[in-house]
Amino acid sequence: MRFDVLTLFPEIFSGYLSQSLLKLAIDRGLVRVDLHNIRDWAKGKHRPVDDRPFGGGPGMVLKPEPVVECVEAVQAMGAGGEPGPASPGRLILLTPQGRRFDQRVAEELAVSDRLLLLCGRYEGFDQRIYDLLSPEELSVGDFVLNGGEVAAMTIIDAVVRLLPGVLGDENSSIEDSFSRGNRLLEHAQYTRPREYRGLAVPEVLLGGNHPDIADWRQRDSLDRTRARRQDLLELGDDDRRPDPPQD
Numbered sequence: 001m002r003f004d005v006l007t008l009f010p011e012i013f014s015g016y017l018s019q020s021l022l023k024l025a026i027d028r029g030l031v032r033v034d035l036h037n038i039r040d041w042a043k044g045k046h047r048p049v050d051d052r053p054f055g056g057g058p059g060m061v062l063k064p065e066p067v068v069e070c071v072e073a074v075q076a077m078g079a080g081g082e083p084g085p086a087s088p089g090r091l092i093l094l095t096p097q098g099r100r101f102d103q104r105v106a107e108e109l110a111v112s113d114r115l116l117l118l119c120g121r122y123e124g125f126d127q128r129i130y131d132l133l134s135p136e137e138l139s140v141g142d143f144v145l146n147g148g149e150v151a152a153m154t155i156i157d158a159v160v161r162l163l164p165g166v167l168g169d170e171n172s173s174i175e176d177s178f179s180r181g182n183r184l185l186e187h188a189q190y191t192r193p194r195e196y197r198g199l200a201v202p203e204v205l206l207g208g209n210h211p212d213i214a215d216w217r218q219r220d221s222l223d224r225t226r227a228r229r230q231d232l233l234e235l236g237d238d239d240r241r242p243d244p245p246q247d
């Protein structure tokens with residue numbers, strides 16, 4: 001799967017892309033992440049990417065020309081910036097005003113072959129960027145970040161762990177909280193030692209009786225969902241039922 005991130009601050013991604021699961025997925029050729037600096041499409045001596053808002057008010061607004069031209073150029077690029085052929089991919093603009101990103105949206109995005117993630121800064125985007133590009137708009141939550149980069153990393157992180165071959169055990173992303181296993185919170189987890197500071201691992205997890213372990217986990221998952229996230233239990237049966245396997 002290919003991600004193209006369009007940003008004014010590509011350096012923000014360097015540590016993230018060179019560590020842990022992301023690095024492994026990239027090294028194995030399961031994922032590629034191409035970074036594009038929107039400023040490269042700005043014209044003039046000072047390459048301005050933002051300007052003051054018409055009508056007055058605080059802050060600066062991202063200008064339409066560099067953003068629109070950057071998106072159009074990246075959509076036409078093949079992998080690694082070479083000329084096409086390329087799938088134009090799904091264009092996602094990060095904004096606190098967008099559809100709320102969650103595990104279901106991550107699952108929906110994970111079947112795409114290419115995602116373009118457009119990161120804003122300052123007061124956000126000139127309205128004509130939305131009007132001309134008709135992007136999908138996604139928000140990572142009801143709060144305001146300084147820029148879309150952290151939101152883009154959140155989306156990449158959640159989507160990449162769903163791709164076949166990225167996690168050691170495919171089941172772990174099905175059984176995670178909110179995931180298509182049952183859409184509830186995951187049960188408690190324990191590892192060695194069997195006892196720590198007087199707290200023992202529940203006996204049932206030590207006995208190797210798999211039906212009993214499955215029962216215990218299902219009950220724990222329900223209890224903690226009831227205690228912490230009643231709203232998840234109020235979803236309809238269809239919302240909680242595992243989705244059919246994808247072809």
Ligand code: SAM
Pocket residue numbers: 093094095096097118119120121122123124125138139140141142143144145146147148149151
């Ligand atoms: N003035 C904008 C508003 O009130 O809707 C907020 C602009 S914010 C300071 C700058 C950029 O950060 C946005 O253009 C967007 O790309 C990103 N951003 C901020 N909060 C976000 C969120 N919750 N989800 C996704 N992106 C966000």
